[in-house]
Amino acid sequence: MIIPIIILISALLVLVVMYVLDDALRVMNERAGLAPGKGMVWSKRIVWALLLAVVAQFFIPADLFEPPPPQQALYNADSLWTGADTTRLTYLDKDQRELIRYGQELIRNTAHYLGPKGTVMQGTNGMNCQNCHLDAGTKPWGNNYGAVWSTYPKLRARSGKLETVAKRVNDCFERSLNGTALDTTSREMQAILAYMQWLGTGINKGEKAKGSGIVELAFMDRAADPEQGARIYSGKCASCHGAEGQGVLKADGNTYQYPPLWGPHSYNQGAGLFRMSRFAGYVKANMPLGATWNTPMLSDEEAWDLAAYVNSQQRPSKDLTGDWPDISKKPIDHPFGPYADAFTEQQHKFGPFGPIAAYYKKP
DSSP states (O other), X not given: OHHHHHHHHHHHHHHHHHXXXXXXXXXXXXXXXXXXOOTTHHXXXXXXXXXXXXXXXXXXXXXXXXXXXXXXXXXXXXXXXXXXXXXXXXXXXXXXXXXXXXXXXXXXXXHHHHSTTOSSOOOSOSOOGGGTSHHHHTSTTSSOSTTHHHHOSEEETTTTEEEOHHHHHHHHHHTTSOSOOOOTTSHHHHHHHHHHHHHHTTSOTTOOOTTOXXXXXXXXXXXXXXXXXXXXXXXXXXXXXXXXXXXEEOTTSSSEXXXXXXXXXXXXXXXXXXXXXXXXXXXXXXXXXXXXXXXXXXXXXXXXXXXXXXXXXXXXXXXXXXXXSSXXXXXXXXXXXXXXXXXXXXXXXXXXXXXXXXXXXXX
């Protein structure tokens, strides 16, 4: 900034001197009876051009002629992933920018477009993707999408097959939203994929940025207790989700302000949050409202007990016979047999999980 100011002042001084000299030459020519010449016309024009160029630097954005910044996620090895900066969308072409923004809108307000009264189709339970994937899937440890694009396609033990991002998205539609799968060629699916791809830019293939997904809690030495969880729910959760766990609808009556945690409009038994470890880790870092991973409002034991209570309530069922074709690869807290061990369904659901984990770690 100093150099342009110096050039500006210098150009002004030179211009003043040139006008003074030009006037002096004109007067001398007149007194000598000579025809008036062009004087310093071109010299003054050159200095004026330089002056205008310097002044323009103060009004033209510095990055106007620079290449756009990379569309990358905001994280490094020592910080939490928070997703790509939305202001960088302005550097994309219009069609791609609109597709990504539509994908973000679908995550935030799924029910408006795809719920029981959806404007595009009617195919879900009325919850929004954002009810489980907080801040449109960008909150650190908020069940976010930080590792989706960098880790898919991948072989998933649950299906025993190589799965694409589209398949994983439809899993959520069929399980967490207890609905029907999207047509993978639809604008809605393409928008969600574009949004997730954009969120994942800057993360190397195969890597998971810190803060991706859900916090993993240490196992307790005892089983999770639904009765204790009921007391925690009553004191810390019912004010938002309701005493009966059915959630609270927004004023429009179409979408949820606070989602149902059980009952006919909640996630079904095939959803990831139906596993105790997933639900406990999720609420530990995010609930009650206002909690974060580094300022939690629940202890680990409270989170486990709360998970036991919520996931003991009635909810939609799902045919899971195609899940975990290799039963030895079932998560230790998968609540339905058969298993490749002798532990009961009761222990696989509520714990204690330490002995099960130790069994599978032995040589």
